[in-house]
Amino acid sequence: MTAFVIVCGPPASGKSQLANRLGRELRLPVISKDLIKERLMDHLGAAPELGEAAFDTQFAVARELIQAGTPFILEGAFFRGQTAIRDLAAQARAIVVDVSAGLETLERRYTERHNTGARHAGHRGLEALTDLRRRVTNGEYGVPDLGGPVLRVDTTGGS
Helix, strand or coil, X not given: CCEEEEXXXXXXXXXXXXXXXXXXXXXXXXXXXXXXXXXXXXXXXCCCHHHHHHHHHHHHHHHHHHHHCCCEEEEECCECCCHHHHHHHHHCEEEEEEEECCHHHHHHHHHHHHHCCCCCCCCCCHHHHHHHHHHHHCCCECCCCCCCCEEEEECCCCC
């Protein structure tokens, strides 16, 4: 059975850095939601619907890789209620790396990333901090319980 790694967590937790490093070390492709979303924004401009379109595209690519028997890394700020992830895990062995950081750290990193222009211009700005706070406080980031291994990584002390 094909295995894949899910690297999840809130924005600014360090999940992209970790996923990319794992991809290099394990020689696995990284299917990143932001990579897809940013290419869509390059062609279509920024729109709220692009986030959902990027998730749908990401999951479609993941299904193709599972069918081909190719291991991969799936990276994004997933939500516990996303059933598409549960559907993928029913087709392959999922290993979850749940990346987190304290709320103050997330807010600081998010703000720094915005202020330095380190993110694609089409991403939401500082107005998204309200959603970040609410979602972190309510425990919305992550994946549904998939019944497999979960590695929890707290990057509060460093990214």
